[in-house]
Amino acid sequence: MDMKMPISAAAITKMHAIIMAVVIIIAAVGASASYYLTLRPGAPEYIKIGWPAPLTGTLAGFAETTPWMAQQVEDYVNNKLGGIYLSEYGKKIPIKIIIRDTKSDPDLAATIAAELITKDNVDIMLALYSPAMTNPISAQCEKYGVPCIVSQTILLSWLMGAPYEWSYAIGLAEPDFAILFFDLFDSMGDKVNKKVAMINADDPDGRGFSESIKIVAKARGYTLIDAGLVPYGAADYSSYIYNWKSSGADILTGNMLFVDFATLWRQCNELGYKPKIVAMSRALLFPSWVEAIGGELPNGLIGYTWWSPFHPYKSSITGQTASQLVEAWEAHSGKQWTPVLGLTHAVLEVAIDAVKRAGSLDKTKIRDALAETNLNTIAGPVNFKAPLTPQQQARYRPFENLMKYKDHYVVVSPVAIQWVKGSKWPWEMQVIYNWESPEIPETAKMFLLS
Amino acid sequence: MELKSRYIYIVILLAVLTSLPLWVGGFLRDALILFFLYLAAAEVWGFMAKHAGIVSLGQQIFIGVGGYTTAVLSMYFGIPMYASVIISGLLGAGLAGLLSFPLLRLRGVYFAIGTFLAAEVIRLAFSGWEFVGAGKGLIFRDAYGIPTTIIYYPALALAVISIFLVYLLYHSKLGFGLRSIGADEDVACGLGVNTFVCKATCFILASLITTLVGAVNVIHHTYLHPTSAFSISWTVNFLFVAVIGGVGTIVGPIIGSALFVAFGYLFAQYLGLSLLLEGLIVLAILIALPQGVWSAISRKLKLNLKPPL
Missing domain, CATH: 3.40.50.2300 (Response regulator)
Incomplete structure (x- = not known):
């Protein structure tokens, strides 16, 4: 239909030039990106922990302590401990916690989680702070086959996505x-x-x-x-x-x-x-x-x-007690502690413990180690294989998913x-x-x- | 001859784009899928807004309906996923047809408010509807197994179809009617343009594309939540893509979508500042280039492109 419209020669050449340029740019970007991404060194530089968190938006209050906590743990592990010993490589490897802002948007959380997996090649993922964040992130981990630790969420909502293969939760049970x-x-x-x-x-x-x-x-x-x-x-x-x-x-x-x-x-x-x-x-x-x-x-x-801070637990990484963690946060931020502090630290403990026991960055090995977790964290014991208490069994019996997928969660008792x-x-x-x-x-x- | 060589370049471009997933990395595939999806929806949104004067703030209705229909049909009713996508498209178009009757009686800003309120009503309905998971959301497990190398193609197809649709619409008799409505609805009516039919057709076609975008998006992201599936931020994002690139042009949203996707990844690294940075950059672009990036480029290069390019 546009045959009738006259087109000037100048416009055509410019059009050619633009199209050529676009083709060349796409080809160049694609080639360099794929070269970069396929180039993986023998021993990894870092153990990468991905952490998409709602740092802005309606859920921001929950993620307030996230960047500080990540920095604390990263510094402690890399500077004081010299990294995490991985038997597969026979040496200690430093950790790198990669935080990204999800703006409290579930859809962006999925995008960001996929980016962390496909671009940053994270070895393990953390998904916290309410079902709107944990569900899309752990769904991406299931899709791509990446071990994922879910926390600070409501278990019945999260278990709607069960059965899970790669995700394990430390959560709260509505009943x-x-x-x-x-x-x-x-x-x-x-x-x-x-x-x-x-x-x-x-x-x-x-x-x-x-x-x-x-x-x-x-x-x-x-x-x-x-x-x-x-x-x-x-x-x-x-x-x-x-x-x-x-x-x-x-x-x-x-x-x-x-x-x-x-x-x-x-x-x-x-x-x-x-x-x-x-x-x-x-x-x-x-x-x-x-x-x-x-x-x-x-x-x-x-x-x-x-x-x-009254909970009588301590960190398996730093040895800090609950009240010491609260003091450190209040000294750093000048703000009163909130209950999210404990689980925000505990997920890092569980992640590091799983990688350490796996002795490898093979995702299946990390996942298998995660499933065998038996660790006393700053938020209490985490053991996915531990059975429910008789009281819990009585309470959870009406909820099929809580009974069926016991191996993928532990409940934090309120x-x-x-x-x-x-x-x-x-x-x-x-x-x-x-x-x-x-x-x-x-x-x-x-x-x-x- | 000249025109033929232009088509050759388009064919080459399409060939490159079609073969891309075979040789680029996973992350780039992810980014390209988002790029195509936002591009497809923003093309039709921009066309509606600029040429037909239909400024909808409720396109999230169709994102949500597309996503939920696809997930529910394939998970609960065992319908193959590609069929669910097509059915969801038809349903979205049907819904747009129904909504046309009350909404297209409104004009301009009243229409915009009307579409937004319709979206809010639908969001609330989905938030309480247990069958689709209510406020807990819906995890689309069946889509875990679909790799991005496959999702890439429907996304690419949607973008291409959307571009052609806008091009054809612009030059069609319908498009002529729409442009006259966009210029002055009363005069158009006086000249014998059936304004309701023109606007409804345009709204239905745009909503069909948007529904399909929602459907492909849910296969990609595998999770639905009423507050995000029916969130105004979808339409705001389409608006962003269209306006930054140059609203009412075909090339504009291509640039806009590329910028939008790049910003999304880039700013997530600046913890706690991402929303602020994004807002500032948009503001800067809008103040410096009120007609959008593409309009500025084409004016600078004196391309003299005929609309709607």
Whole structure:
């Protein structure tokens, strides 16, 4: 159709030149890239650990400690230990932790993970911080056959991609949280009535929590006054609050974003609803979130944690204890510690341990070594072959994937914590109930709000 | 004669591109797949926006629908993957047809807002739909076994088809109608152009390409999450590719897509600064070259290309 259009000779020659140039450039780039990529030296220069992390975007709070932690461990291993001894090469080889920013975007996380695998040739991958990051990254590792350590994620969500061949998780199990809270309520005996006010965010987390609470409450004879699933950003909770107040519920529980819980709790206070226990999932994880509630209102609120400086564990690499790690982070950053610190360190321990035992950078050998992991980390023991405890078996039985793929995960047991006025920071958490981990000290006695 | 030699170069270029996966490394294959996918979607987005005056902020609907349909059909219904991709394309086109009725009654910025809201509604629906994994997302296990050497070809094909589609559309009777709508919709209507049919056809064709991009993307990335599959960032990225290169041109998005993919890999290394750097560079390009990189180059070289090149 363009035959009719006259084209000037000058335009044609320029067009030729451009097309020629494009062809030559593509050919040159392709040839040099493939030459570079096929050129692999005999003994590796580094043991490469890939770490795509959400350093910007909505999940950035989780990855705050990542670059610092990677630098600490890399310096320690390379400078103090002289690298990791690999028997296949008969010498010590330094590690290199390659961090890339995923901008909290699951799709970019997949792109970045693939880049780390295909361009940087990483030997092992780390995938942390919520299912939106762990799932796409471990999917790429499965696709390309790269050993992957998954952590700081919700196991039921991650196990949707099971069976896994290359990925192993150190995660949190959803069914634990509801039971932990109700065990805590039960331990109060007659001091609180058995009426529970409940409110959950209208999202998968909120929905999941609501389902588990309903089952446990019914089994243990509690009455639920359920506000149902509430969308994000609601401005007025008064109708729910009046309802809870008039029914005299002593306990308030639920799973919400911290901003929404802050609004809710302020309104409870204004309207004079004073439950004796407030135990919230999700909203009370980070000290900055707790502080955002404002005033004296955070005092005595209950949440859970999976790691704290009180946990009696130490690093298998540096020998640091949990509290020493917290001190180092606070000294470096001037910021209060958060529970992500522990697992952020533990994944590096597990990765280095697996490579060391494999004695090789052969991916299958690393994967096999990873499967045999039996290591005491700063976040507790990691042993994928260890069986579930009888209590865990009872809790997880309704969830087919948790039962079926036991060999690919370990659960980090949560403990209940209470927020109190701190000495160093405005609000600090105290362990009030160690639940199924008797080795973790209870640092304070729980108090009721009224 | 002159025209013939031009086609020879295009044939050579295509031959090089087709044989590329056989001799380049894995990373370059990955990057090229992304390049082709963004190119394909940005070509049609740019055409719609510039020539037909249809500025859609809801193309993520089709990325998501393409991805979910392909994954669900092949995982849960055992339909072969290539067939799932084709069905998802048809479904996306059908959905675009349905959405045309309410949305194309709106013009300009109202249409843009309407498409964005439609995408949000669909995102919320998928976030609560247990069958497709709801907010947990969906892992497309069946696609693990498909190497990038194979995924490369549908991606390349989509880019080529998209370029030809834009070229043909521009010179067709339909394209003539669309350009008159883009210039002034009321005058076009007065001149007897059936504006609704023209715009709907264009929207459906563009959405078909975008759906297929979503389908190929899920085979490549093997993971779907409602907030990212239906995220406005898809459309913003297409807009970025089109605008940086030169919106409404065919060559522009080729440059834009190459820059976009390169930026993506490059800036991920600057920890914590990637979004900032990307924003600054885009701002700089837009201030220095408001018509896009390609328009500036072609003006500088006095290429006198006829649109839509």
